[in-house]
Amino acid sequence: MRILLTGAAGFIGFHVSRALLEKGYGVIGVDNLNPYYDPKLKEARLSILREYDNFNFVKLDLADFDPLFQLSQKEEVEVICNLAAQAGVRYSLVDPFSYGRSNLMGFLNILEVARRLNIKNLVYASSSSVYGKNSTLPYSVDQRVDNPVSIYAATKRSNELMAYSYHHLYGIPCIGLRYFTVYGPWGRPDMALFLFVDAMLKKRPIKVFNYGKMRRDFTYIDDIVQGTVAAIERPMGYEIFNLGNSNSVNLMDFIKIIEEELGMEAEKEFLPLQPGDVVETKADIGRSKDLLGFEPRVDLRTGIRRFLAWYRSYFNV
Numbered sequence: 001m002r003i004l005l006t007g008a009a010g011f012i013g014f015h016v017s018r019a020l021l022e023k024g025y026g027v028i029g030v031d032n033l034n035p036y037y038d039p040k041l042k043e044a045r046l047s048i049l050r051e052y053d054n055f056n057f058v059k060l061d062l063a064d065f066d067p068l069f070q071l072s073q074k075e076e077v078e079v080i081c082n083l084a085a086q087a088g089v090r091y092s093l094v095d096p097f098s099y100g101r102s103n104l105m106g107f108l109n110i111l112e113v114a115r116r117l118n119i120k121n122l123v124y125a126s127s128s129s130v131y132g133k134n135s136t137l138p139y140s141v142d143q144r145v146d147n148p149v150s151i152y153a154a155t156k157r158s159n160e161l162m163a164y165s166y167h168h169l170y171g172i173p174c175i176g177l178r179y180f181t182v183y184g185p186w187g188r189p190d191m192a193l194f195l196f197v198d199a200m201l202k203k204r205p206i207k208v209f210n211y212g213k214m215r216r217d218f219t220y221i222d223d224i225v226q227g228t229v230a231a232i233e234r235p236m237g238y239e240i241f242n243l244g245n246s247n248s249v250n251l252m253d254f255i256k257i258i259e260e261e262l263g264m265e266a267e268k269e270f271l272p273l274q275p276g277d278v279v280e281t282k283a284d285i286g287r288s289k290d291l292l293g294f295e296p297r298v299d300l301r302t303g304i305r306r307f308l309a310w311y312r313s314y315f316n317v
Ligand SMILES: NC(=O)c1ccc[n+]([C@@H]2O[C@H](COP(=O)([O-])OP(=O)(O)OC[C@H]3O[C@@H](n4cnc5c(N)ncnc54)[C@H](O)[C@@H]3O)[C@@H](O)[C@H]2O)c1
Pocket: 006, 007, 008, 009, 010, 011, 012, 013, 030, 031, 032, 033, 034, 042, 060, 061, 062, 063, 082, 083, 084, 085, 086, 087, 088, 101, 102, 106, 125, 126, 127, 128, 178, 179, 180, 181, 182, 183, 188
């Protein structure tokens, strides 16, 4: 199977690419290596992927249709896994245009490639943020999701709707994966675990939003990879799945585990809820278990330990 994997230099894209390469699939990775966070981290991930003979990387922007289409045609792509996006809820209040370009225009281009090349399966990243103002927990894929509270969430929900129309019109099998707060080695520098560890080791205060009254369904990267690879291998019409740990953890308990594992107390700066943020997330994963065999295995403390081990070796601390 020849798979076009977008966002290959990103956190999740890197791990999914590596798993696919280990399984012997041909992976054509693309990424624009944008500077939303330090591109050196993206390059470091890529240098690991480049060690595989079945990996090919091309730097390009999803928003430019012609190079994307020509590459996919030349490489005889059969399956697409679209993980490239402008990620991050908070930054979508700062630069909404980058979300329109990568997540809307970029995704439309992906759909057009899928249509023109008769792609056998399109798997794409959605997000738990689509649940927005919904207050019934756990979040189930059967709930209506019409109240996104950030433009990031709105673009992710739009992807699900755009995929639906392409599935309806052209019969392209599409699977959307709503990821819930993914963490682990090689993680994103703009997310809580990375930010907290970084600040604590540099003796700076950590920012605790909504005065600590938040809950998140933290999901370890290896579990996300398992669910994503299963979706890639199982085309099934039009589907949306939650990929979450299904265990909502209090932000203050999360910080406590980091403090215990680092053996130091964090200096905390308590702040109000950030616009665009939701207070709690928790995934109902019944359908993902049934149809993808999705079974989260890594508990939070183990996952945080693995992140810390990676962080120490990567930054030499
Ligand atoms: N990490 C999470 O907790 C989480 C949660 C929900 C959804 N998601 C989604 O999962 C996907 C992967 O997220 P991640 O955490 O790995 O983020 P990431 O930022 O590490 O990876 C995304 C990659 O896409 C690339 N990219 C962005 N715009 C592009 C464009 N126009 N053309 C080509 N490449 C482009 C970036 O350079 C980056 O390497 C994203 O779609 C994100 O929205 C992530």
